[in-house]
Amino acid sequence: DIQMTQSPSSLSASVGDRVTITCRASQSIGGYLSWYQQKPGRAPKLLIHSASALQSAVPSRFSGSGSGTDFTLTISSLQPEDFATYYCQQTYDTPITFGQGTRLEIK
Amino acid sequence: EVQVVESGGGLVQPGGSLRLSCAASGFIFTDFYMHWVRQDPVKGLVWVSRIDPDGSTTSYADSVRGRFTISRDNAKKTVYLQMNNLRAEDTALYYCVGGRDHWGQGTQVTVSS
Numbered sequence: 001d002i003q004m005t006q007s008p009s010s011l012s013a014s015v016g017d018r019v020t021i022t023c024r025a026s027q028s029i030g031g032y033l034s035w036y037q038q039k040p041g042r043a044p045k046l047l048i049h050s051a052s053a054l055q056s057a058v059p060s061r062f063s064g065s066g067s068g069t070d071f072t073l074t075i076s077s078l079q080p081e082d083f084a085t086y087y088c089q090q091t092y093d094t095p096i097t098f099g100q101g102t103r104l105e106i107k
Numbered sequence: 108e109v110q111v112v113e114s115g116g117g118l119v120q121p122g123g124s125l126r127l128s129c130a131a132s133g134f135i136f137t138d139f140y141m142h143w144v145r146q147d148p149v150k151g152l153v154w155v156s157r158i159d160p161d162g163s164t165t166s167y168a169d170s171v172r173g174r175f176t177i178s179r180d181n182a183k184k185t186v187y188l189q190m191n192n193l194r195a196e197d198t199a200l201y202y203c204v205g206g207r208d209h210w211g212q213g214t215q216v217t218v219s220s
Contacts, residue, residue, distance in 0.1 A: 043212055096157070100151050
């Protein structure tokens with residue numbers, strides 16, 4: 001199975017900060033990487049697919065980059081509604097696997 | 108408007124069975140792979156199973172292979188997950204997902220005596 005490791009596991013930041021979350025795959029997954037945002041009591045919401053493609057209606061302050069084994073999600077200027085948990089997911093091979101999540105909290 | 112609505116969850120004893128259903132609308136159902144993903148506070152998000160658009164190919168996580176069966180009825184725009192020989196570790200919120208971005212709100216499965 002392909003292991004997905006996110007860092008950090010949690011992060012405290014302020015409104016307006018630039019934030020980067022990293023996801024590393026245990027083997028090359030090309031660009032088959034998605035990022036999701038999840039708020040308490042809600043289903044995950046797709047932000048980025050194919051490593052860097054912004055999903056429709058997602059604000060442009062979100063961006064993704066990387067290929068192979070190393071990927072990043074960047075939020076250029078944190079907004080109050082961005083405080084949530086973020087997950088990466090690989091769809092290169094089954095079993096599809098998720099990272100363990102990064103909890104983004106208000107400082 | 109896209110809608111994905113799961114049903115069929117509940118409380119079941121270890122060794123029991125449940126059948127989850129997922130009714131989809133608002134997107135071209137026959138264009139999409141459909142997945143079941145579960146979530147619990149300890150393990151986070153865990154992919155369970157996938158079925159291709161015409162229902163001919165299925166995949167499963169090792170933890171459920173041989174116990175769970177995914178199927179779909181394209182005429183009814185519905186996906187199913189038959190879960191047999193349930194274990195305590197199957198306790199989770201089960202999401203149905205169309206493609207990457209059409210998620211339901213989940214149905215809770217609790218396996219306990």
